[in-house]
Amino acid sequence: xxxxxxxxxxxSINDVARLAGTSITTVSRVINxxxxxxxxxxxxxxxxxxxxxxxxxxxxxxxxxxxxxxxxLVIPRYEGIFYSFYALELIRxxxxxxxxxxxxxxxxxxxxxxxxxxxxxxxxxxxxxxxxRLQLEDALVSxxxxxxxxxxxxxxxxxxxxxxxxxxxxEAVNYLIGLGHKKIAHITGDLIxxxxxxxxxxxxxxxxxxxxxLRQEYIFKTDYSRGQARQAAEKLINMPDRPTAVFVASDxxxxxxxxxxxxxxxxxxxxxxxxxxxxxxxxxxxxxxxTTVRQPLIKMAEDSVKELxxxxxxxxxxxxxxRILLPTxxxxxxxxxxxxx
Numbered sequence: 001x002x003x004x005x006x007x008x009x010x011x012s013i014n015d016v017a018r019l020a021g022t023s024i025t026t027v028s029r030v031i032n033x034x035x036x037x038x039x040x041x042x043x044x045x046x047x048x049x050x051x052x053x054x055x056x057x058x059x060x061x062x063x064x065x066x067x068x069x070x071x072x073l074v075i076p077r078y079e080g081i082f083y084s085f086y087a088l089e090l091i092r093x094x095x096x097x098x099x100x101x102x103x104x105x106x107x108x109x110x111x112x113x114x115x116x117x118x119x120x121x122x123x124x125x126x127x128x129x130x131x132x133r134l135q136l137e138d139a140l141v142s143x144x145x146x147x148x149x150x151x152x153x154x155x156x157x158x159x160x161x162x163x164x165x166x167x168x169x170x171e172a173v174n175y176l177i178g179l180g181h182k183k184i185a186h187i188t189g190d191l192i193x194x195x196x197x198x199x200x201x202x203x204x205x206x207x208x209x210x211x212x213x214l215r216q217e218y219i220f221k222t223d224y225s226r227g228q229a230r231q232a233a234e235k236l237i238n239m240p241d242r243p244t245a246v247f248v249a250s251d252x253x254x255x256x257x258x259x260x261x262x263x264x265x266x267x268x269x270x271x272x273x274x275x276x277x278x279x280x281x282x283x284x285x286x287x288x289x290x291t292t293v294r295q296p297l298i299k300m301a302e303d304s305v306k307e308l309x310x311x312x313x314x315x316x317x318x319x320x321x322x323r324i325l326l327p328t329x330x331x332x333x334x335x336x337x338x339x340x341x
Contacts, residue, residue: 002040002182003198004311005296009324010053011053011054011055013027013028015052015054016045016049016052016054016094016235017048017049018041018042018046018282020041020044020047020085021044021150022041022044022045022198024084024339025038025193025254025303026041027045027048027319030042030045030046030049030282031045031049032106033181036137038135040113041164044081044093044102045178053236059198060196064143066074068120068121068122068312069103069104069106069122069312070103070104070105070120070121070122070123070125071088071094071098071103071106071121071122071123071125071308072106072107072108072121072123072124072298073091073105073107073108073126073127074105074108074110074115074116074124074127074129075087075090075107075109075127075131076109076110076127076130076131076132076148077106077109077110077111077213079081081090081109082301084233085251085252085278085280085281085282086278086297087127088249089108089297089298089301090127090149090150090291090297090300090301090308092298092301093297093298093299093300093301093308094125094243094300094301094302094304094305097301097302097305097306098305098322101309102203103122103305103309106121107321110132110135111134112130113133114158115134115135115138115147116135116138116139118138118139118142118144118176121144122144122312123145123146123308123309123311123312124144124145124146124147124266124308125146125147125148125304125305126139126146126147126148126149126151126152127149127150127306128148128149128193128194128195129148129151129153129194129207129258130192130193133190136148136156137156137160140157140158140197142157145312146159146308146311147159147160147161147216147304148160148161149161149162149300149304149308149310150162150195150244150300151195152194152323152325153323154323155286156207157321158321159307159311159323159324160321160322160323160324161300161303161304161307161322161323161324161326161336162299162300162325162326163195163296163325163326163328164270164298164326164327164328165194165195165198165199165202165324165328166198166199166201166202166205167171167202167327167328168202168295168327168328168330169197169198169199169200169201169202169205169206169277169293170202170203170205170206171205171328171330172202172206172247172277172292172293172330173202173203173206173207173247173275174209174210174334175291175330175332176204176245176247176273176275177207177210177212178338179245179273179336179337179338180338180339180340181244181245181273182212182220182244183215183218183241183242183243183244183245183336183339184203184207184212184243184244184245184246184247185219185220185236185243185244185246186200186203186218186219186220186246186247186248186249187220187222187229187232187233187236187247187248187249187253187254187257188200188219188220188221188222188320189222189224189249189250190222190223191221191222192248193224195249196224198199199249199277200219203247203323207286212215215335217239218236218243220232220235220236222249222252222253224249224252224253225253226252226253226255226256228253228337229252229253229254229256230256230259230260231247231330232257233256233257233260233261233269234259234260234264237260237264237272238260242272243338243341244272244273244339244340245270245272245273245274245275245336246248246272246273246274246275247275247277248274248275248276248277249280250280251276251277251278251279251282252275252278252280252282252291253279253328254274254275254276254283254290254335255276255282255283255286255290257274258274258286258287258288258290258335259286261274263286268287268288268326269279269288269334269336269337270337270340271340273288273291273335273339274291274336275291275292275293275336276290276291276292276293276335277292277293277295278293278294278295279292279293279294279295279329279331280292281284282334284333286335288333288334288335289333289334289335290334290335291330291331291332291333291334291335291336292333293326293327293328293329293330293331294329294330294331295326296326296327296328299326301324303324306324318319
């Protein structure tokens with residue numbers, strides 16, 4: 001009994017070129033629909049492709065253009081990244097537009113101590129720069145089209161798209177002051193990040209603008225984790241001169257503060273107003289709906305892909321870097337009201 005054997009190897013672009021009697025470059029040009037190929041050669045290549053049931057590889061498609069359509073998204077590694085509203089929104093927005101533009105997305109969780117393998121990468125989106133500035137500089141020196149998001153970079157020749165974190169925080173705290181609050185605490189994010197540092201600046205700016213004293217005991221520095229938010233909330237609630245309101249650097253932490261306050265028997269928002277930042281949908285489902293600052297994460301993500309695609313296609317080869325600051329929006333819900341006293 002004879003057993004029919006399947007093909008011994010995967011069909012390659014070399015096989016197509018051999019059967020068609022043309023060069024590999026000609027095959028690549030036909031695959032990429034470049035009109036410089038003679039008609040008789042085009043038909044021979046198409047016939048060979050059909051006979052061999054050839055599926056073009058990404059690399060074969062790049063031969064004719066000299067460009068790679070692989071986009072690397074570099075996100076600094078941190079605990080709980082795949083539970084992060086911020087990270088998941090960026091991945092969703094970038095991934096959706098990459099698919100629409102037929103770009104291949106490579107996710108790279110950055111270790112600042114190691115270099116990024118730039119081979120075969122057409123462009124890089126750096127989601128913030130936290131201890132990995134050298135990786136960005138290496139990409140720029142290598143001539144890899146790059147863009148930075150969630151960090152406003154002024155001292156490097158690179159395009160960036162960021163959120164107006166100072167303006168958003170200022171508007172949030174100014175709203176609390178407008179309600180009558182003067183004892184306003186702030187639970188920061190990790191101040192190593194520009195976003196957290198700028199939100200802290202916005203908080204201080206609003207107090208100064210309204211001639212309210214900045215009290216150091218009302219400032220609680222955290223690493224954005226819910227665990228540290230809980231510790232900060234416990235200290236805040238047990239203060240002899242407790243704040244009447246708190247501006248929290250993320251919705252995730254604000255919800256933890258809300259939970260601690262309720263566990264302690266505080267009535268929300270009459271005894272403590274809570275303001276978040278992000279507009280995480282989970283803020284709608286707490287004991288009271290969270291007042292927050294909406295940041296346009298999806299727009300930032302999508303715009304970064306559009307800008308990077310222009311750089312990759314070399315349409316803007318001599319263009320100067322673009323630096324874009326996206327506005328935020330105050331979203332008023334139930335967790336803030338005038339102080340009881």
